[in-house]
Amino acid sequence: MYLHNIKIWNFRKVGTSDKSGEIRIDNPGIDLTLNPHLNVLIGENNSGKTTIVDAIRLVLGSQAFDYYKVEDKDFHFGAAGRSREMRIECTIKGFDADEAGAFLEWISFDEKKKFELRVWLYAYVRDNRVIVNVKAGADSEGTFMDAAAKDLLRLTYLKPLRDAESELSPGYKSRLAQILINDPLFKDQFGPENQKLKHTLEKYVSNANKLIRDYFTLDSLDKDDIHEILEGTSGGKALKDKLEGFLNEFFHIDESQDPYFHISGSELASILRRLGLSLEENRSGLGALNKLFIAAELLLLQGKGFSGLRLLMVEELEAHLHPQAQVRVINALQNTRRDFNNQFILTTHSTTLASKLELNNFILTHSGQAFSLGHGQTGLYVDDYEFLERFLDATQANLFFAKGVLLVEGAGENILVPAIAEIIGRPLDKYGVSVVSVGSKAFLRYSKIFKRNDEATLPIKVAIITDLDIEQIDVGNGTIQSKKRGKMKLVPNAVEESKKLVSQYDSEDGRIKTYHSPLWTMEYDLATGNFAEYMNCATYIAQLAKSRIASHNFKGITNHEAFVRIRKARDFYGKWQEKNLSQEAIAFRIYERLANNKASKAVTAQWLAKMLLWHKSKVKELLLADPNFKYITDAIYHVTKPADGNNGK
Known part of the structure; x- marks a missing residue:
């Protein structure tokens, strides 16, 4: 099973599609269909990527059982002010018969007669309190799900700028322990007459505790199988005797005490909470630990005994990873999705990842909206996708x-x-x-x-x-x-x-x-307008740069050399004018340096930009008045035009 669709009404940046703020089945602010395998949320900062991620977490919950409380500020603030209700709906599809059996009370069928599960969160504000209900079902009313069913929908979530070292360290809320306890290797095993068997790790800890107890109680440590590791050591009996002496002073004479040292928590769950996971004895870098953490999470999602939603959601996959490492990790994830049928939802700000992933998997977020870039959703044809991926x-x-x-x-x-x-x-x-x-x-x-x-x-x-x-x-x-x-x-x-x-x-x-x-x-066209002299100077400087490269002299052009070239270029321009050449003929002579490959267009543009910026305040009005620059300035105004329609001229 996989997350097929998410709809959002009035949650954070997302309102309703008709801006009314009223929740109806036909006006979600986001109605997003997801790929069964890889989904990549991309977009500028504060565009809505985390809003979508947190919405999914609120409905489905996480394997780490993170607590997330809906607060007043989570309700959308729109033109009519702060909304008083929100709704988030997730649709799960892809069930096999066994998976569907766990949701019999709530599951239904889609238009293709395939299993479908709708789960939704509805929250509202009453008497300054936020009331939250999570239900599921085929009808609009739905019913509450029991804990066992909800646990099967929990996803695996890696937060942005995650502290991988902390997540992999021992502790009562150890994420590593949560991952391991779900592996079949650590499930309870039973012998004859349904008697629970001790796990191998429990036996190891039991043996270790016997060694520790003997270390602090025996006068001498004999050489045998169990004490071989302790042979030649003096033991800690004297220390334990001192401790016992203090205690006997604290208690009544008939309350004799026998303290002992041991590894606490000899049950398997306690043992796992005390395990850490490292790459080396020295402290590893953040990037290496991040990769180790992702690998550990995949242990759970790809375990043969795992039953539930195999969804891994990672915010900012690139956190602490340099570009080459980002590519290796995403390639590995794409390979594992094919082998284990996992579903991934990733967010990224990385242009490296955006250039390496299939465009079909992208979801572009902008101003609280989400747009799938998948096949059939954009104006691109199949060969366009192939071209862009190349x-x-x-x-x-x-x-x-x-x-x-x-x-x-x-x-x-x-x-x-x-x-x-x-x-x-x-x-x-x-x-x-x-x-x-x-x-x-x-x-x-x-x-x-x-x-x-x-x-x-x-x-x-x-x-x-x-x-x-x-x-x-x-x-x-x-x-x-x-x-x-x-x-x-x-x-x-x-x-x-x-x-x-x-x-x-x-x-x-x-x-x-x-x-x-x-x-x-x-x-050519700029050379026919008000900035013909600038173009002449820029191409003449670029011609010097080209001649140096041709002679394997890669020395750059200094400002002094540029000023000398500018004076010479002006002399040329003056002579052309003396000959009464038309502006078009002059422009052709300037452009000829580029057309004949005597000067680089890029270098010409670089020096033209420098000269214009040198005289920024003087050339602005002249530039805006030049009809040959108009198409460039109009293009700039188009993409920077404020929403109120003022073009800023």
């Missing part, structure tokens, strides 16, 4: 943790766009916006992650910044033409080309929008 890397995986996403074509835009955002007063980090370089025109595959096939609206804005790509050719005499398939032709109508591009990428709800350069590439 090419989506750790840097691009930032898009899963953003409030807004800027998809750009290459490294040049990736460098320049954040600088422009800072200049116009929209620093992307302050607005939670990620810039994702796709390295090609694969925008559609990435943007379709955020398109929904269901009725839900994913409230993340996406801007695609791309080139219109109408190639320009300078045929002399200031005449610019376009070339397609090697043939010269008139420049295509930019408006028509724009419509084609927009229709290909934009979403109907306006959340995903395309912003393209006016004519050709970003670099």
